[in-house]
Amino acid sequence: MRPAASAWIALAIVLVVAPGVLGVASRTRALLTRRRGAPVLQSYYDLLKLLRRGSVLSDTTSRVFRAAPVCLVASTLLAGAVIPLDGRAALIRFPGDVVALVYALAFGRFLLVLAALDTGSSFEGMGASREVTVASIVELGLFLSFGTLAALTKTSSLSGMLGAPLAAAWPTGSPAILMTAVGLFALMLAECTRVPVDDPATHLELTMIHEVMILDHSGPDLALILYSSALELSIIAAIIVTLLAPRGDMPVAVSLAVLAAGLLATGVAIGIVEATVARLRLPKIPLYLASAASLGLFSLVLVLWSSP
Amino acid sequence: MTPAPGVRIGNRRSAPVAGIPVLGLTEFGAQIEAATAGGWRIVTLFGTPETADELRLICVMAHDARGDLAVTSALVGRDYPAISARSRQAGRFECEIAEQCAARPHGHPRLRAVRRHAPDHAPSHWHGGSADALANGLTTIGGDEVHEVAVGPVHAGIIEPGHFRFNAHGEEILSLDVVLGYQHRGVERLLECTPRDRAMYVAESIAGDSVIAHASAYCGAIEALGRSHKSPRAQAIRGIALELERLANHIGDLGALSGDVAYQPAASYFGRMRGDCLNLLMAMSGNRYGRGLVRPGGTTFDIDAGTARDIEHGMARLGDDFRATADLFFGASTVQSRLEGVGVVSAATCIAEGFVGIVARACDVPRDVRHDHPYGVFRFAQIPVSTAWAGDVYARALVRRLEVQRSIAFIAEQVHSLPGGETRAPCGALARNEFVVALEEGWRGEVAHAVLTDATGSVRRHKVTDPSFHNWPAIEVAMPGNQISDFPLSNKSFNLSYAGHDL
Numbered sequence: 001m002r003p004a005a006s007a008w009i010a011l012a013i014v015l016v017v018a019p020g021v022l023g024v025a026s027r028t029r030a031l032l033t034r035r036r037g038a039p040v041l042q043s044y045y046d047l048l049k050l051l052r053r054g055s056v057l058s059d060t061t062s063r064v065f066r067a068a069p070v071c072l073v074a075s076t077l078l079a080g081a082v083i084p085l086d087g088r089a090a091l092i093r094f095p096g097d098v099v100a101l102v103y104a105l106a107f108g109r110f111l112l113v114l115a116a117l118d119t120g121s122s123f124e125g126m127g128a129s130r131e132v133t134v135a136s137i138v139e140l141g142l143f144l145s146f147g148t149l150a151a152l153t154k155t156s157s158l159s160g161m162l163g164a165p166l167a168a169a170w171p172t173g174s175p176a177i178l179m180t181a182v183g184l185f186a187l188m189l190a191e192c193t194r195v196p197v198d199d200p201a202t203h204l205e206l207t208m209i210h211e212v213m214i215l216d217h218s219g220p221d222l223a224l225i226l227y228s229s230a231l232e233l234s235i236i237a238a239i240i241v242t243l244l245a246p247r248g249d250m251p252v253a254v255s256l257a258v259l260a261a262g263l264l265a266t267g268v269a270i271g272i273v274e275a276t277v278a279r280l281r282l283p284k285i286p287l288y289l290a291s292a293a294s295l296g297l298f299s300l301v302l303v304l305w306s307s308p
Numbered sequence: 309m310t311p312a313p314g315v316r317i318g319n320r321r322s323a324p325v326a327g328i329p330v331l332g333l334t335e336f337g338a339q340i341e342a343a344t345a346g347g348w349r350i351v352t353l354f355g356t357p358e359t360a361d362e363l364r365l366i367c368v369m370a371h372d373a374r375g376d377l378a379v380t381s382a383l384v385g386r387d388y389p390a391i392s393a394r395s396r397q398a399g400r401f402e403c404e405i406a407e408q409c410a411a412r413p414h415g416h417p418r419l420r421a422v423r424r425h426a427p428d429h430a431p432s433h434w435h436g437g438s439a440d441a442l443a444n445g446l447t448t449i450g451g452d453e454v455h456e457v458a459v460g461p462v463h464a465g466i467i468e469p470g471h472f473r474f475n476a477h478g479e480e481i482l483s484l485d486v487v488l489g490y491q492h493r494g495v496e497r498l499l500e501c502t503p504r505d506r507a508m509y510v511a512e513s514i515a516g517d518s519v520i521a522h523a524s525a526y527c528g529a530i531e532a533l534g535r536s537h538k539s540p541r542a543q544a545i546r547g548i549a550l551e552l553e554r555l556a557n558h559i560g561d562l563g564a565l566s567g568d569v570a571y572q573p574a575a576s577y578f579g580r581m582r583g584d585c586l587n588l589l590m591a592m593s594g595n596r597y598g599r600g601l602v603r604p605g606g607t608t609f610d611i612d613a614g615t616a617r618d619i620e621h622g623m624a625r626l627g628d629d630f631r632a633t634a635d636l637f638f639g640a641s642t643v644q645s646r647l648e649g650v651g652v653v654s655a656a657t658c659i660a661e662g663f664v665g666i667v668a669r670a671c672d673v674p675r676d677v678r679h680d681h682p683y684g685v686f687r688f689a690q691i692p693v694s695t696a697w698a699g700d701v702y703a704r705a706l707v708r709r710l711e712v713q714r715s716i717a718f719i720a721e722q723v724h725s726l727p728g729g730e731t732r733a734p735c736g737a738l739a740r741n742e743f744v745v746a747l748e749e750g751w752r753g754e755v756a757h758a759v760l761t762d763a764t765g766s767v768r769r770h771k772v773t774d775p776s777f778h779n780w781p782a783i784e785v786a787m788p789g790n791q792i793s794d795f796p797l798s799n800k801s802f803n804l805s806y807a808g809h810d811l
Binding site for chain 1: 455456457458459478479566568569570571572573575576577640642643645646650791792793794795796797
């Protein structure tokens with residue numbers, strides 16, 4: 001079956017809107033803390049600025065360091081392609097494609113970690129170790145969340161979990177779906193290095209998680225990394241939006257509009273979180289992640305318990 | 309009661325050099341040892357060449373609870389048994405003496421470079437620098453699982469240069485060594501050699517965020533030697549400026565702490581309030597940091613009725629805004645969990661090492677020059693000493709909060725009832741062969757300027773001790789056992805000066 005045009009359009013929307021979600025988040029945070037803040041389009045300007053610059057490469061790095069940004073974007077795009085962004089069917093779908101999603105994201109991270117270790121810097125080594133610690137728990141949480149959806153919709157493909165069967169499951173499964181959505185939001189903040197897990201605005205290397213790994217990247221390489229983390233955030237946000245508003249039986253135009261609005265609303269939600277809580281101490285982060293993952297676990301139990 | 313180590317002096321009261329006892333080294337060491345054990349602490353300990361082949365060590369000590377200051381001295385040759393072998397507080401000062409005066413203290417428990425410069429106060433016959441001889445004294449810890457992390461001297465923010473070397477096991481800090489000296493400008497030499505009107509600018513540039521504190525301490529010393537009597541009005545204006553400086557820096561620090569824990573609302577509100585305080589200093593002196601305000605004999609600018617009204621209104625509004633934001637910041641559970649139990653300095657360590665200022669007050673060691681050795685306006689208008697007991701980042705933030713509230717009340721009261729009179733009195737030539745110590749409670753803690761004049765009435769030795777010099781070792785003491793990711797937050801809670809230390 002050929003993928004529908006709506007799937008391509010939805011992917012295009014996500015690709016275009018992704019940096020804007022970050023812009024909305026930082027603008028929301030600025031307004032809530034009574035500052036004017038940067039323009040919403042600032043993240044686009046930053047990307048353009050970086051793309052026009054040259055890259056500085058350390059003598060100690062190898063090809064791994066060069067390859068990581070490109071592979072990172074590619075794997076994030078793959079993750080985007082297995083999700084039914086238009087609320088119906090994904091560009092690539094097969095039974096068990098949910099595993100492809102999780103590991104496409106993990107693969108990108110793995111390359112970034114390799115690139116960080118490639119520099120031989122003690123900072124980046126520390127960042128890599130922190131990033132992997134966070135990622136290993138996030139991965140568990142993601143699988144529990146998708147497990148819930150799979151049990152609810154009786155499919156193992158994301159196109160089913162987030163497509164028409166989801167809308168059908170809403171009337172009976174809404175408590176589990178809502179819990180999953182909340183858990184996913186908490187995991188998204190960790191996965192995409194936002195407060196309270198990481199602070200994208202800090203300049204203090206010793207406290208960073210994700211940012212410290214990419215200290216040595218510059219110019220277009222850095223632009224690719226920044227773009228792909230924005231994209232990753234939007235992809236997970238798109239899943240949350242679909243959970244809260246199943247779009248399987250909406251008209252195509254409405255479905256796409258809901259997607260775009262939902263992504264921007266996620267940006268607002270992130271901004272609100274960042275304007276109201278402080279960052280966690282590093283040793284407390286696993287606790288936070290475990291709490292988020294346990295929401296996935298409870299919703300899974302709920303679904304399995306109530307299903308005949 | 310422990311007897312005073314040497315002759316009693318007062319804060320900003322000059323005394324003849326001849327009155328300072330000159331002891332043998334053994335007796336000198338014993339006196340310092342007995343005094344530090346009996347509640348005294350070293351304010352400053354420095355060397356000045358006495359003859360071509362002899363160095364005079366001068367030690368100023370304070371007993372804060374009794375409000376006493378005392379000075380004693382000894383003559384030493386180039387090689388001498390270290391005093392720090394008997395009294396821990398002398399340790400860092402003896403490193404400084406070894407570097408500045410090319411002396412060699414034998415048996416020093418940890419002789420290391422302080423600023424890495426050639427000796428500039430050595431007796432003329434002592435050739436050969438000791439700068440190369442003194443290493444940075446970095447700790448090395450063996451083992452495959454221990455890794456070293458080197459931070460700086462180029463800082464990621466826009467603050468000053470300093471190098472931090474960690475030994476860490478995973479995320480846990482095993483040891484921290486702070487290497488400073490990148491900002492060394494030869495301040496003491498400049499203060500001794502340049503004419504008085506130019507030396508004033510040097511004094512104002514010792515630490516850019518403590519302009520009023522250093523300028524007032526410098527002027528306090530010069531005025532005592534120049535027999536100048538400030539008018540009550542000038543004293544009040546200096547007091548207001550000093551407290552405005554404290555407000556700006558304390559509020560700025562609270563904002564920076566909020567920023568470091570990514571608590572955005574408080575960071576931006578505090579940041580705005582800091583600006584308001586600096587703007588009031590600007591209204592008073594034409595400079596946001598108060599440069600050009602404090603001069604020997606008084607102040608260059610008066611507070612006219614309009615400015616007084618602005619300051620009074622400013623304090624009323626700041627009081628309300630600050631209370632609201634501080635409640636927000638200190639009340640947030642996510643903030644509390646970041647600040648509590650991090651970077652602890654115990655009261656026992658503080659007393660043993662002689663820490664001063666916020667660091668001391670945050671572990672329930674009430675040391676405040678404004679209260680213990682009052683001077684100027686603080687003799688008439690007392691500011692209660694603010695303390696906390698936990699000694700962690702939270703306690704240091706809390707002390708700042710309390711001090712902000714008290715400084716606001718002080719400034720409001722002072723501008724409301726400014727005494728009349730001129731703001732500037734004449735300041736004559738310096739008295740000959742006299743010694744004076746001027747202490748000032750800057751926002752970080754005790755700023756000390758000690759001045760010694762010679763037979764012609766020119767400055768023979770000008771010793772500056774910034775609170776940062778006392779307190780940098782506190783970070784090295786506080787960090788082991790903490791998370792390496794908590795270091796920037798801890799460091800911010802101390803917020804020590806690099807320039808003030810490096811001189």
